[in-house]
Amino acid sequence: MADYEAVDDVIETVAAVAPDVRAGLPGRRLTEAGVENPSGETVTAADVHADELFFEALGAIDGVVEFASEEREAAVDVADGTAGEDGLAVAIDPLDGSSNLASNNAMGTIVGVADAPLPAAGTDLVAAAYVLYGPITTMTVAREGTVTTYVIDGGEMTAVEEDVELPDEPVVYGFGGRVPDWPDAFHDYAREVESELKLRYGGAMVGDVNQVLSYGGIFAYPALDSAPNGKLRLQFEGAPIAKIIEAAGGASSDGERSLLSVEPTDLHQRVPVHVGTAEYVERLEAALAD
Numbered sequence: 001m002a003d004y005e006a007v008d009d010v011i012e013t014v015a016a017v018a019p020d021v022r023a024g025l026p027g028r029r030l031t032e033a034g035v036e037n038p039s040g041e042t043v044t045a046a047d048v049h050a051d052e053l054f055f056e057a058l059g060a061i062d063g064v065v066e067f068a069s070e071e072r073e074a075a076v077d078v079a080d081g082t083a084g085e086d087g088l089a090v091a092i093d094p095l096d097g098s099s100n101l102a103s104n105n106a107m108g109t110i111v112g113v114a115d116a117p118l119p120a121a122g123t124d125l126v127a128a129a130y131v132l133y134g135p136i137t138t139m140t141v142a143r144e145g146t147v148t149t150y151v152i153d154g155g156e157m158t159a160v161e162e163d164v165e166l167p168d169e170p171v172v173y174g175f176g177g178r179v180p181d182w183p184d185a186f187h188d189y190a191r192e193v194e195s196e197l198k199l200r201y202g203g204a205m206v207g208d209v210n211q212v213l214s215y216g217g218i219f220a221y222p223a224l225d226s227a228p229n230g231k232l233r234l235q236f237e238g239a240p241i242a243k244i245i246e247a248a249g250g251a252s253s254d255g256e257r258s259l260l261s262v263e264p265t266d267l268h269q270r271v272p273v274h275v276g277t278a279e280y281v282e283r284l285e286a287a288l289a290d
């Protein structure tokens with residue numbers, strides 16, 4: 001049996017490491033690491049530094065047996081045993097939106113904790129969290145069906161909002177990808193949404209999703225004509241964020257089904273991501289089905 005008390009250790013460890021990630025950003029601001037990650041993207045020195053900090057800290061937790069990161073080709077066995085039977089698996093996007101470092105805009109960290117080997121289904125997530133490195137550092141955690149937001153100060157977590165729910169009256173939307181690359185059905189849906197909601201797009205999923213969680217609305221990085229699975233990764237971005245948004249009363253979709261129901265086939269598989277107020281996600285699925 002997995003040790004579910006280790007879930008608390010994972011969350012507390014992410015909070016403890018987040019200030020070190022943040023402190024490491026200024027010196028790595030404009031430095032590329034000179035390598036590509038498994039998704040074929042340019043890696044910054046800040047991505048590598050964050051990955052190393054989280055690997056060392058999370059991999060050392062008793063009860064964590066498997067660690068995977070957007071920046072590593074394969075999952076690493078950090079202890080003997082099988083995730084789900086002997087311990088937990090942790091999947092992490094160490095620095096989300098790292099291209100925002102050059103322009104000094106928001107970035108985040110995304111973590112999923114699964115009681116199954118990786119790649120795991122969203123339904124195998126026992127907890128998910130994201131850190132937002134904004135003007136202040138916050139962490140939003142979904143656990144046991146509820147969402148809590150904490151302020152992180154000196155590595156300590158202080159709850160500032162419990163039972164976080166998406167507001168009833170949606171206000172904002174943010175859609176990634178170039179407009180000419182959007183499939184026609186998504187394009188038509190976007191035209192409707194932009195007549196109803198305000199555009200908020202910052203180029204870091206965590207920042208954009210946190211606006212949707214704060215104000216209500218929808219975030220999407222949809223399927224593109226040039227990339228039918230979109231840009232974002234199921235293990236490191238789509239599923240953990242879906243877990244949080246669904247626990248906050250919202251919905252998620254790959255265009256047809258909840259992101260938590262997407263079959264995991266590959267550690268770095270990409271998936272179209274749509275998350276937010278349930279009504280907008282339902283309308284999106286209807287629009288894509290037409």
Ligand SMILES: O=P(O)(O)OC[C@H]1O[C@](O)(COP(=O)(O)O)[C@@H](O)[C@@H]1O
Binds near residue numbers: 041070204
């Ligand atoms: O630059 P684009 O195409 O708008 O893409 C932005 C998206 O890419 C990402 O930056 C990808 O995440 P990483 O920075 O972790 O690779 C998301 O945070 C964001 O939603």
Ligand SMILES: [Mg+2]
Binds near residue numbers: 093095096097205237
């Ligand atoms: Mg990311």
Ligand SMILES: [Mg+2]
Binds near residue numbers: 070094095096
């Ligand atoms: Mg990243």
